[in-house]
Amino acid sequence: MIKKIGVLTSGGDAPGMNAAVRAVVRAALSKGMEVYGIRRGYVGLLNGDIIKMDERSVSDIIHTGGTVLYTARCPEFRTQEGVAKGKAKCDELGIEGLVVIGGDGSFRGAADLSAQGVLCIGLPGTIDNDIACTDYTIGFDTAMNTAMELVDKLRDTSQSHDRISVVEVMGRGAGHIAVNTGIACGATDIITKEVPYDINAIANTMLAKKAKGKQNFVVIVAESVGHSQEIANMLQEKTGIDARATILGHVQRGGSPTVRDRVEATRMGYYAVELLEQGIGNRVVGIKDSKIVDYDIQEALAMHKEYDEKLHHIAEEIAF
Ligand SMILES: Nc1ncnc2c1ncn2[C@@H]1O[C@H](COP(=O)(O)OP(=O)(O)O)[C@@H](O)[C@H]1O
Ligand SMILES: O=P(O)(O)OC[C@H]1O[C@](O)(COP(=O)(O)O)[C@@H](O)[C@@H]1O
Ligand SMILES: [Mg+2]
Numbered sequence: 001m002i003k004k005i006g007v008l009t010s011g012g013d014a015p016g017m018n019a020a021v022r023a024v025v026r027a028a029l030s031k032g033m034e035v036y037g038i039r040r041g042y043v044g045l046l047n048g049d050i051i052k053m054d055e056r057s058v059s060d061i062i063h064t065g066g067t068v069l070y071t072a073r074c075p076e077f078r079t080q081e082g083v084a085k086g087k088a089k090c091d092e093l094g095i096e097g098l099v100v101i102g103g104d105g106s107f108r109g110a111a112d113l114s115a116q117g118v119l120c121i122g123l124p125g126t127i128d129n130d131i132a133c134t135d136y137t138i139g140f141d142t143a144m145n146t147a148m149e150l151v152d153k154l155r156d157t158s159q160s161h162d163r164i165s166v167v168e169v170m171g172r173g174a175g176h177i178a179v180n181t182g183i184a185c186g187a188t189d190i191i192t193k194e195v196p197y198d199i200n201a202i203a204n205t206m207l208a209k210k211a212k213g214k215q216n217f218v219v220i221v222a223e224s225v226g227h228s229q230e231i232a233n234m235l236q237e238k239t240g241i242d243a244r245a246t247i248l249g250h251v252q253r254g255g256s257p258t259v260r261d262r263v264e265a266t267r268m269g270y271y272a273v274e275l276l277e278q279g280i281g282n283r284v285v286g287i288k289d290s291k292i293v294d295y296d297i298q299e300a301l302a303m304h305k306e307y308d309e310k311l312h313h314i315a316e317e318i319a320f
Contacts, residue, residue: 001277001279002033002096002097002119002276002277002279003033003034003094003096004033004034004035004036004093004094004095004096004097005024005028005033005034005035005036005095005096005097005098005099005273005276006035006036006037006038006045006050006090006093006095006097006098006099007021007024007025007035007036007037007038007053007069007098007099007101008037008038008039008041008042008044008045008069008098008099008100008101009021009041009067009069009070009071009101009102009125010041010042010071010072010073010074010100010101010102010103010105010106010109011041011071011073011102011103011105011106011125011126012071012103012126012127012128012253013065013066013067013071013125013139013253014125014126014127014137014138014139014140014142014143014253015065015066015127015138015139015142015143015253015254015255015256015257015258015261016125016138016139016141016142016257016258016261016262016264016265017066017067017069017071017101017125017138017139017265018058018061018062018064018065018066018067018068018257019061019062019138019257019261019262019265019266019269020101020123020125020138020265020266020268020269021037021058021061021067021068021069021101021269022058022061022062022266022269023265023266023267023268023269023270023273024099024101024123024269024270024272024273025037025053025057025058026055026058027269027270027273027274028273028276029053029054029055031273031277033273033276033277034052035052035053036050036051036052036053036093036095037050037051037052037053037057037068037069038050038069038098039051039069039070040069040070040071040072040074041070041071041072041073041074041102041106042072042074042076042077042082042086042106042109043072043074043076044069044070044072045077045086045089045090046074046076046077046082046085046086046089048089050089050093062262063256063257063262064256064257065142065253065254065255065256065257066254067101071102073105074109077109077112078108078109083109083112083113083116084116086113086116086118087113087116087117087118090113090118095118096118096119097118097119097120097121097276097281098110098113098118098119098120098121099120099121099123099269099272099273099276100120100121100122100123101122101123101125101138102122102123102125102126103124103125103126103128103130103131103137104130104131104301106122107122107131107284107297107300107301108301110122110282110297111282111297111298111301114281114282114297115282118281119276119279119280119281119282120281120282120297121272121275121276121280121281121283121284121285121294122283122284122285122297122300123138123265123268123269123272123284123285124136124137124138124268124284124285124286125137125138125139125265126138126139126140127139127140127142127143127170127177127252127253128140128170128171128172128173128174128176128177129174129176129177130171130172130173130174130176130305131284131286131300131305132300132303132304132305133284133286133293133295133299133300133303134284134285134286134287134288134293135286135287135288135289136260136264136286136287138261138264138265138268139253139257139261140176140177140261141257141258141260141261142255142256142257142258142261143170143177143252143253144177144180144181144184145258146248146251146252146254146255147169147170147177147181147248147252148181148184148185150167150248150251151165151167151181151185151187151218151220152185154167154218154246155185155216155218158216158217158218158244159215159216161216161242162215162216162241162242163216163217163241163242163243163244164206164216164217164218164219164232164235164236164239164241164242164243164244165216165217165218165219165243165244165246166219166221166228166229166231166232166235166243166244166245166246167218167219167220167221167228167245167246167248168221168222168223168226168228168245168246168247168248169181169220169221169222169223169248169252170223170248170249170250170252170253171192171222171223171224172223172224173193173224174192174194174222174224174305174307175190175192175193175194175195175222175224175225175307175312176307176308177222177252178190178191178192178220178221178222179192179307179308179311179312179315180311181220182220182312182315183311183314183315185218185220186218186319187218187219187220187315187319188206188209188214188217188218188219188316188319189202189205189217189219189220189316189319190219190220190312190315190316191219191220191221191222191225191231192222192224192225192307192312193222193224193225194307194309194312195307195309195312195313199231199234199235199238200238202219202235203234203235203238203239204238206235206239206241207239209320210239210241212320214320217241219231219235228245228246228247229245231245232244232245264287267287267292268285268286268287268292271285271292271294272285275294282296282297283295283296283297284296284297284300286300
């Protein structure tokens with residue numbers, strides 16, 4: 001049986017990562033394992049910034065955003081030498097299993113370390129929900145709720161001034177936050193890279209809606225499209241309606257995690273330790289149709305995530 005495991009958070013932080021760390025640490029302790037917290041992702045693994053976790057190490061964190069283990073991006077771990085150094089550090093400390101909480105980049109590192117003989121389990125932690133093997137990633141729900149609350153506030157002022165509000169939400173390569181926030185806020189238009197758009201058509205439709213009495217407009221733009229200020233300028237020029245652009249930015253990554261993020265992080269964190277307990281590694285944990293699943297890391301990375309185009313079109317069709 002595995003006696004010592006490590007846990008780290010890597011890549012962009014996400015609300016709910018602390019709940020996942022807590023679940024991993026407490027599950028491991030409850031099963032009689034020793035647990036080490038590795039700080040700042042793979043950077044801490046290479047530098048030996050590693051602390052032994054005990055019963056109280058993860059107290060009072062389930063409700064907090066960010067990650068108590070800190071996080072980082074580690075270019076050195078993309079090299080063979082970096083991975084070999086990571087393996088040597090695990091051997092030195094007797095760490096046989098490692099739970100990596102992060103996104104697709106972090107899972108590539110976990111696959112490389114698994115190939116060197118460390119049993120690695122990836123837990124999907126990113127606000128972007130851009131990991132194909134799971135319906136859900138830790139942090140997605142909190143980020144969407146934060147974006148929704150902020151867009152609601154913008155809507156108030158947009159309404160008072162009869163304006164167009166162009167709002168850019170996060171999502172490095174995918175429009176999942178954008179489409180869901182758009183639906184939740186009753187946006188007039190949603191612009192993501194997954195669905196082609198025509199700025200002239202958007203402007204003309206706005207004018208037609210204005211002629212029928214609509215006085216203000218909310219346009220959600222995904223970060224992967226960007227150019228939100230230019231989009232606002234073009235819409236103002238083409239419609240004659242005053243427009244403002246707002247980039248919500250990193251505020252979407254913070255805050256107390258929602259119930260959903262805490263619960264899913266705990267379920268997946270516990271399951272990761274169950275896999276390690278059975279001597280299973282090189283897996284990514286996910287949630288499919290509300291059930292916990294796990295996949296070979298390489299297989300998981302090769303999967304393609306569908307964008308919900310239907311939701312996108314429903315949002316626009318009913319935004320009169
Ligand atoms: N191809 C790779 N091989 C090994 N390690 C990688 C690879 N890609 C990323 N990583 C490691 O994972 C870290 C986090 O990846 P990144 O893509 O920045 O964030 P995320 O995990 O949130 O997608 C990187 O800084 C690097 O240390
Ligand atoms: O914090 P940084 O380094 O500016 O990264 C910003 C990126 O991180 C995210 O918030 C989350 O992405 P990752 O999970 O891949 O790190 C993206 O939405 C955004 O594009
Ligand atoms: Mg990523």
